[in-house]
Amino acid sequence: MTSLVPVGAASVQDGSTGGLAANLERATNLDSALDALHQALVDLGFSSFAYGRTAMPRLPDGSLASPLVKTRAFPSRWDRHWSHLCDPYYRFCLNTTLPLKWIDVQTGERLSAGERACVDHLNDKNLHYGITIPLHMPNGSFAFVSAISENSTTYQDGSSPPAVNALFTLCHHFQNTLLRKWPWNDSTATKAWLSARERECLSLAAQGKTSDDIALILGLSCETVRSHVKRAIMHLNASNRAHAIAKAIQLRFIDVPFA
Structure with a gap:
């Protein structure tokens, strides 16, 4: 019916x-x-x-x-x-x-x-x-x-x-x-959830770079780098920087070159 x-x-x-x-x-x-x-x-x-x-x-x-x-x-x-x-x-x-x-x-x-x-x-x-x-x-x-x-x-x-x-x-x-x-x-999903800068900062952080290192490499202020990382943590629903890096790698949002 x-x-x-x-x-x-x-x-x-x-x-x-x-x-x-x-x-x-x-x-x-x-x-x-x-x-x-x-x-x-x-x-x-x-x-x-x-x-x-x-x-x-x-x-x-x-x-x-x-x-x-x-x-x-x-x-x-x-x-x-x-x-x-x-x-x-x-x-x-x-x-x-x-x-x-x-x-x-x-x-x-x-x-x-x-x-x-x-x-x-x-x-x-x-x-x-x-x-x-x-x-x-x-x-x-x-x-x-x-x-x-x-x-x-x-x-x-x-x-x-x-x-x-x-x-x-x-x-x-x-x-x-x-x-x-x-x-x-993967490409569109990455663009939807993380900005290019957020991905860059997380990728460099995954390689062991500090916020000061990342700021020097990207030509940004340290505070700007911290802001990008903080937004990436929020967008990935992560609890901290290490958690955000782990999730970004798991979801193939960033690639980490291994020696």
Whole structure:
């Protein structure tokens, strides 16, 4: 039996999709595309969102690989003392293609102590009422969009079947457009997440260079180098410089010449 969508909800969905499609075509990079998606999600009643992706969601040993995440309208330093690898929403959405309501995960009994701590941490940051749309891509790569409502009232509206259908449509249209305009490969992924300067600084740091050394090599001030490294750490969701270097090498964002 075909379910009927209320006329008002259908018009919102059609309008949001059409507006997003036009704005995505004008987007020149990932950040401007994310801004377009944010506006479409706000029109649906979601106040903030996170977009994550990884070329390899699971490592060869079966453990989860930490995705790279970009956010809009999230609290400052929301991910401090928080591990993507303990994120139960990420773990659950890897195994489904359907929208995942965070409340369903929070009330489950299959969460580890680390996952429960992750949920509590996000709740403390007012990141409680979320819906994640899994986006499985070619060659085993994976992405997701987690749309957040700011309170239980807006969540009730945002979690209605018509709203979830609209969210599902918007997120898949967004991802399909990204794949068409910026095909998934190491080069485009690098450009999307790290600037050329951030990659240069991390690459030299991986070779054992200090900030003073890097500043001299690149003709920059030491403070500018530290700023590039700090942004790279943030963009890679790393805890420090060594962690950022390790993640950049793992993701093939930088190459390290070995003697």
